[in-house]
Amino acid sequence: MTEETDHERRLANGWQGRYYEDFTVGDIYKHPYGRTVTETDNVWFTNITMNLNPMHFNEAYASETEFGEILVDGTFVIALAVGMSVIDVSANATANLGYDEIRHHAPVYHGDTLFAESEVLEKRESSSRPHVGIVTTELRAYNQDNVLVLSLKRTPMVLKREHAQPTAAKPTGWPEGIGTQPSDL
Numbered sequence: 001m002t003e004e005t006d007h008e009r010r011l012a013n014g015w016q017g018r019y020y021e022d023f024t025v026g027d028i029y030k031h032p033y034g035r036t037v038t039e040t041d042n043v044w045f046t047n048i049t050m051n052l053n054p055m056h057f058n059e060a061y062a063s064e065t066e067f068g069e070i071l072v073d074g075t076f077v078i079a080l081a082v083g084m085s086v087i088d089v090s091a092n093a094t095a096n097l098g099y100d101e102i103r104h105h106a107p108v109y110h111g112d113t114l115f116a117e118s119e120v121l122e123k124r125e126s127s128s129r130p131h132v133g134i135v136t137t138e139l140r141a142y143n144q145d146n147v148l149v150l151s152l153k154r155t156p157m158v159l160k161r162e163h164a165q166p167t168a169a170k171p172t173g174w175p176e177g178i179g180t181q182p183s184d185l
Helices: 039-048 059-063 074-089
Strands: 028-030 093-104 113-125 132-142 148-159
Touching: 028 074, 039 074, 074 093, 074 113, 074 132, 074 148, 113 148
Parallel strands: none
Antiparallel strands: 028 113, 093 148, 113 132, 132 148
């Protein structure tokens, strides 16, 4: 074997998300992967949700408003920021219990790049479901100029580690027997 092939192949765990025990009040997770919002994102989302406010799709109208251009649909901004947070906050959630105190602090325009972070505000055991805990975070989204554009509180029920059974061969979301298996190594 050469130095390049002088190693054993093995299945290694990828990122499995946080479990209830992994959350600490006061921790802030800067979510990876900022995302640039495109005109297509806004047009599709506005059409899919039947949002008929011309501010989101009528350039002539929007150009005459105080903003001077089309604004990105605020519910798209919420959905994008929440989606960006899943990798750190709710990859192991069984349900989202609520989104509270949603605030749009500044407009989002086509071409803005958004970044999101979540701060753990509180956590507690579930009184009715022993396999989960309840975690409340504040989700904040910023644009490329470090302008806060969105904040909200989010409360998912998150699995406790002992009740999750992911393995390197069968991570969460993968059916049994798909891809490389230990017997293949």
